[in-house]
Amino acid sequence: MGNTAVVVGGGIGGLAAAIGLSRIGWAVTVVERASILEDAGAGISLAANGLRALDELGVGEAVRDASRGQYSGGTRTPQGGWLARMDGSALEKAVGTPIMGIPRSTLHRLLRDSLPAESILIGSEAVSVEQVGPGTVRVSCGDTVLNADLVVAADGIGSTARGRLFPAHPGPVYSGSTVLRAITEHPVDLHTDFELTWGRGAEFGHIAFPDGRAEWHAVLSLPAGTRFADPLAELRRRFHSWHDPIPALLDATRPASVLHHDVNELRTPLPSYAVGRIALLGDAAHAMTPHLGQGACQALEDAVTLAAALATGPTVEAALARYDTERRPRSQAVARAARQAGRMGQQLSHPLAVALRNTAMRLTPSRAAVRMILRHHDWTPPQVS
Known part of the structure; x- marks a missing residue:
């Protein structure tokens, strides 16, 4: 078996795959088209399956140290009434950890820090990936050509x-939802x-x-391509009557x-x-809606399994x-469940249907709610030597 690999994409899944391959002795080059690593994105929740994958990659402890456990909270109505309470302690008892919240930029940095700086080529867009022989795959990035045993x-x-x-x-299709998100500029009084x-x-x-700031997101059912001249003002208009701390989160942004x-x-x-000798991983293989918070976790599972x-x-x-045999059935089942969760959650609009759901x-x-969560969270990673 060969021992050189090129990973196309320097996001969470690509970096995790590079770490996993490095841990089994492969020489890895990550090709990232962005010329500046701005770590776009706001925040992310990592469930037990994603954290276990990070443990197997050797970065789980560092990620936990930079995260905040989700012990309290749940799902509410716009008026503030509770539909379901989160029992983070029960989840921790069942799978060994609560869900953890972390800024995406922090997670990206921790993953990059686990790789040699010279192994990441920024500003290099892979314009073609092709198998050129029985044991060689070629990645062309403009004037740079990389031959490897695996891509x-x-x-x-x-x-x-x-x-x-x-x-x-x-290829990808619009889900019917658009999302606006940000991290607050300063800490917010959250309960x-x-x-x-x-x-x-x-x-x-x-x-x-952990520092008191928060990531917030607003998901709306709107036609694809809808944009606002002043997104924050539009959100204040739409959510001004919703319960605290929603207005405070927007005001802190x-x-x-x-x-x-x-x-x-x-x-x-x-x-x-x-x-x-080409493997697809993460959103390239199974891009899903965010309604279960499993997109990054499934990419991390991919990386460890590969x-x-x-x-x-x-x-x-x-x-x-x-x-392929191990990852495709599970990740595609999670994608179906995420789509269904969106239909029964954020995308539901008929008053009677909303009342029945609530x-x-x-x-x-x-x-029963914890058991439903465990269907996706309770995953045991294979051992990476």
Whole structure:
């Protein structure tokens, strides 16, 4: 088996894959098209499965130290009534950890710090990925050409590699939701670690960080491409009557900090996550809606599973076949569940349907809610030697 790899994409999944491959003795080069690593994004929640993957990669402790556990909070109505309470202690008892909240920029930095600086090529866009021989894959980045025994395409939902490998696949589609998010400029007086509030066709949530600041997000059911001249002013208009601390979170935000992205997904599942010596990973393989908070966690699972398969497989092709067999069913099932969660949560708009959903949530015992969460969170990683 070979021992050189190129990872296309320097996001969470790509960096995690590079760490995993390095831990099994591979020489890895990460190709990132951004010329400046700005770590775009606001905050992220990491569930037990993602944290266990990070433990296997050797960075779990550092990530936990920089995170805040989500012990309190839950789901509310715009008027402030509780639909479901979060029992972080019960979840910790069941899987060994609460969900942890961390800024994306911090997670990116911790992952990068686990790799040699010279292994990350920034400002290098992979314009083509092709298998040029029985044991060689070539990545062309303008004037730079990299030959390797393996290529990991972690180049996101708009993956160029995926389009070349599966030209007949319809690619990503709009989910019906658009999201605006930011991190507050200064600490905010919060009484919970995590909250979601569901209105009709709208959601507002926050994640508290160790330094007292918070990430907030607003998800709206709007036509694709909808944009606002003043996003923060628009959100204040839409959410001014919603319960505290929603107005306070918006007031603590600089207008320039607000990010706005349409939520796209791979609604048509891929037939495989590997072709020859090219593996797809993370959003390139299974981009999903954010309604379960599992996108990054599934990418981290991918990274660990790929490294473990390559550590023991007799050939690269055999290892990638094992990776595909282990990862595709689970990640695609999680993607389906995330889509359904959105339909029953933020995207629900009919008054009667919202009332029935809210009643069902209030009547659901906390134990049953924990069991539903464990379906996705309780994952045991393979060992990465």
